[in-house]
Each structure stands twice: as C-alpha cells, then as structure tokens.
Amino acid sequence: MNALGNILWLILGGILVALMYYAAGILLCITIIGIPFGFQLFKLGTYALWPFGYEMVDGPGQPGCLSIVMNLIWILFGWWEIALVHLTCGLLFCITIVGIPFGVQHFRLALSSIFPFGKDIVPRNSPSS
Numbered sequence: 001m002n003a004l005g006n007i008l009w010l011i012l013g014g015i016l017v018a019l020m021y022y023a024a025g026i027l028l029c030i031t032i033i034g035i036p037f038g039f040q041l042f043k044l045g046t047y048a049l050w051p052f053g054y055e056m057v058d059g060p061g062q063p064g065c066l067s068i069v070m071n072l073i074w075i076l077f078g079w080w081e082i083a084l085v086h087l088t089c090g091l092l093f094c095i096t097i098v099g100i101p102f103g104v105q106h107f108r109l110a111l112s113s114i115f116p117f118g119k120d121i122v123p124r125n126s127p128s129s
Helices: 002-029 035-049 065-076 080-093 100-114
Strands: 054-058 119-123
Touching: 002 035, 002 100, 035 054, 035 065, 035 100, 035 119, 054 100, 080 100
Parallel strands: none
Antiparallel strands: 054 119
C-alpha cells in the first residue's frame, strides 16, 4: 500500500515538491553559510519524494543545543512559510475523501519542515499506516 501511495503521490505533485526542495537546497549550498540549511532542504526533499511508509523523528541525542539554535535561525529566516504551504495543500487535499491520505502527508511534511534540524528519516513501524 505504501508503494501505491508513493506512486500516486509522485504523479499528483510530489515530484514537483521534492524538486523545489532540491533546487532551493542547491542554491543555499552555493554559499558557505547556507550549507547546513541546504542539507536540511535535501532531507526534506527526500522525505517529500517518498513520504508513505517513512517518518521524520528526533535523531539520537536530539534535540541538542546546536539543533535548537539552528531551528530557531531556520524559523527566523522565514522557512516557516514552507510549513504554511504544506498546511494549505493538506487542507485542499482533505476536501475530498480520496485526497485525505495525501492531505495527511502534507500535514506531516508541514510539521517536519518547521524544525528540520536534528531529525532523521526512518521507516514507519506500523505496516497499516
């Protein structure tokens, strides 16, 4: 079921979301200061490419001081807007019954895009999700 969800996700705009994350990550990695933020965008792009069957969880020993500071900088520089876009897309997908699983994935992406530092992408434990 996760494979079917991921294929439909890609067809219905997931590939576009992931490509936008990767493009912004490449642009940020051009500068030395933006490299940590670019890596977080690559992580979010990978999660946005295959969201079904995976989740973003706190890494080992997280949240640490550095990840908290970096997440604060992330929010102050306006990356919270990504979460608003995912929230809006999630609400639009949830209008129809068929779109609810995709809306839920956008809500998970919104939550993950608020605080990306210190997070890891892991397979989801429950097979029915």
